[in-house]
Amino acid sequence: MLMTRDELAALIPHAGTMCLLDGVLSWDRIRIRCIARSHRAADNPLRHTGRLAALCGVEYASQAMAVHGGLTTDGGRPAAGYLASLRDLSCQVARLDDIAEDLVIDAENLTGEGSRVIYAFSIAAGDRELLSGRAAVVIDAGVTDLGAA
Known part of the structure; x- marks a missing residue:
């Protein structure tokens, strides 16, 4: 494993159980592959009615x-990012908590122009794809004062 949970937690704003990833398996300028086990944890903060x-x-x-953003910039915490849209989202399962294997999360930067990036992503367990799609992310999106002249 290239990075442990503690090391990658320094790159994202999530702490405690909200840091869902357990490690980075590989990465380069375009792609990252992470591993997660937290989908099986009873205290996963995203669970609703136990699922x-x-x-x-x-x-x-x-x-x-x-x-990935932190690793490909200066290795520090990246600027805040906001999920702007999802496209081609495909779920092959209804739940993640009943998946016995570790999750492998792949993300590939398809394009990035200044403060906007688009990633393709997939999540698999073993040789089975569970979820895939594309996400547009706006980096460091500030609030504009619409009342200013």
Whole structure:
């Protein structure tokens, strides 16, 4: 493992159980591959009525994208990012909490122009794809004062 949970937690704003990833398996300027075990944890903060919906995988992918952003900039915490849109989202399962294997989260930077990036992502367990899609992220999106002249 290239990075442990503690090391990658320094690259994202999430702390405690909200840091969903357990490590970085590989990365380069375009891609990152992370591993997670937290989908099986009873105290996973995304669980609702004891279940972890497959759509929560988007948060796992978002955290992998944030880690990638930190690693490909200066290795520090990246600027705040906001999920602007999801496209081609496909869930092959209804839940993640009943998946026995570790989750492998892949994210690939398809394009990035200044404060906007688009990633393709997928989450798999073993040889089975569980979730995939594309995400547009706006980096360091500030609030504009619409009342200013």
